[in-house]
Amino acid sequence: MPDKNASGNASKLTDTGRIEIRLAGEGGQGMILAGIILAEAAAIYDGKNAVQTQSYGPEARGGASKAEVVIGEGQLDYPEVLNADALVALSQEACDRYASNLKRGGLLIVDAEKVTRLPVSHAVKVPVADLALQATGKAITANVVALGVLVGLTGVVSRQAIEKAVLGRAPKGTEEINRAALKAGLDSAGAELHL
Amino acid sequence: MTLKLMQGNEAVAMGALAAGCRFYAGYPITPSTEIAEVLSRQLPKLGGKFIQMEDEIASMAAIIGASIGGLKSMTATSGPGFSLMQENLGYAVMTETPCVVANVQRLGPSTGQPTSASQGDVMQARWGTHGDHPIIALSPTSVPQAFDLTVTAFNFSEKYRTPVILLLDEVIGHMRERFDMPDFENVQRVERLGVNVPPEWYKPYGDSVSDVPPMANFGDGYRYHVTGLFHDPMGYPTQRLDEIEAWIQRVNRKIERNLDEIILTEADGLEGAQTVVVAYGATVRSARHAVKLARQRRHKVGLLSLLTIWPFAEAEVARLAQNCRRIVVPEMNLGQLALEVERVAGRSKVRRVNLANGEMIHPQMILEAIEAH
């Protein structure tokens, strides 16, 4: 049966093993950096192919911004997300704006405190910002916590790879904080899986 | 080799260094600024020079000055800055000065949408500066290719003594991809043809077998004149009709007789294709996706990717047009290179797919054009 739905078609276009991840938040929350780290984990440390794109307003702070990461085995044609396998949304605006082409049955991870209206019936709600504060005392590490949650739930990249990628991007002297943030995210994903 | 997740703009900067670029002058503008940032850090390490000029007009002027002084030179910009560079771009054509101008296209006209993608400067790259002139414009489809085509841009500019435009789009400029960057010593570099006659015999704009006169750098002991006026073989201004005509003919000929080398394309399944997609830049990525799906549905579809936009791949498109039923031309604009395809293939054969709102063309749009009757 041909699917008349445009996005339905596009999902069948996917390259072998193509996985599409979208990371969204407020500008300044570091979601684009999170996208770069995820892509580096895949491309450099897991030996896969990856392409990362982004969109943001010209203003450096505020507004909704998103990073997209497409991971696959061979050549990746279209570099942007067609139908997201997973969406991480750390703000309500980001969730509202970027949830539209989440794949049917795709994984939605939201910050439990900040996203209250959900576009789909099922979502994984994790208090990402709170976890960041608890684990490191720094709200700015929420993006790394979110990566931990995503990787813990999906295994889209290996744990070793994400840790290497996070530490590879961490400014000198912040390695421990970033390691703690990643662990907090991975642990909370573990708890979700055992619910 | 260095394995990295690299941004397109960074790949342009690294490609420039690999090609031997040792001078950059530019003015900050989104979405090209990363090229300047990387080169401001890397050039001085190699003894090269970076300068942030007061505007794009000055930037274009400075790279021409530096090239005449003997350094491989480049600038990078986006739409509004590219508009400002046009007069001096013409000066580079007229004085046959090698240089590379990267234009990371954003949505226009005017300030437009600085972080949105576009392919709206295709015709500006061709005819932005006034007067009849040849131009070379290259457009990469990936991060590794941004590196490769930057090297090629420098090589063409030095070999043919001409400005070369690198026409990126925001998608390729800002996108990060896995890239195994080659060691610079393994990159093939072309140097400008030097002078091997004594100064009293040197004709800076004289006839030569290749139509590309050897180029002396200022300071090498060949004192000559460089001007944006029409000039005679010695470089002096002329109003003689025969000399003006000879210049125009030679400068166009030096490109035209080398189209086989300059026009770079990638062919995918053109043999026996009933429909061919002709695409360039980031749109090639959408097209590849669409072509794959169309083939799954048993359509005979080919893809011709134009890495060289200017000069236009006229002969290749004409050959295609004879053998296929339809040519689909997707562009992130309202139809610019489609005009060329239509000129060669005839309007009835061409189906345009256009989007000019800052988004990439969705593969579905191309697929529909392939399947439409």
Add this chain to the structure above:
Amino acid sequence: MSRLEQHSAYNYLRHTKKFPNVWCAGCGIGIVMGALIRAIDHLELDQNDVALVSGIGCTGRMPVYMDFNTMHTTHGRALAFATGLKLAQPRLKVIVIMGDGDALAIGGNHFLHAARRNMDLTAIVVNNAIYGMTGGQYSPTTPIDLRATTAPYGNVEPPIPVGELAIAAGAAFVARGTVYHAVELDRLIAQAIQKEGFSLVEAVSYCHTTLGRINKLGTAGDMMNTIKNNSVTLSAAEKMSEEDRQAKIVRGVLRDVERPGYLRLYDQVIERAIAQEASHAG
């Protein structure tokens, strides 16, 4: 005996190739060209080590007549072209020759920034207070109330004081001479060429063909006399009242300070970059 007297100015001219020149009989630009040649000769510079860069306009035509590395660029942009050339070939003495409209209207931004950077260039602005080549339109240095083809009722825009602008922008050396005081002009240009950083010589000239004719200011000789009578040396000017001084062309070295030129500063950038790279590698 100077080299010039031994060999004559023809050594520095492309007299067999490019003459006659485009300038009107009686024009002051040729005097500036002579002064520049005498200055270069006095400094005994090798012709291969000198580059002359100009923009567009009557003054912009000067380099084509002179036997150096010469570049006739686009209107207003000579300083920007020269900046690239100097950075690529630091051992060249790069001398930039501009008119007033060229340097200060269309090229005003480049003028400011070349001075601010203390770019190692010598700029000569031949100030004839008019666009001559296009036939006499008012320029940024046209005096108030004078008429021009585009100011038929008299110019209402105040003129830019060229030297003072360069001083404000940070030039290391600023001097003003006139085409009447040709020997003095030689000396000022020679001083400017030797200076590290950005040096400017404003050469006050005239255009009898356009500005002079439209405003009935007389022949080239009359206008030359006006310059002579209206100008004072810096030391004389210092004794005058502010009001009297305003009406005069003040000649001499207006500023001469030691300030590192851009090239020396950028050498520091290169040193830092290499040192940082070495420390990362180590």
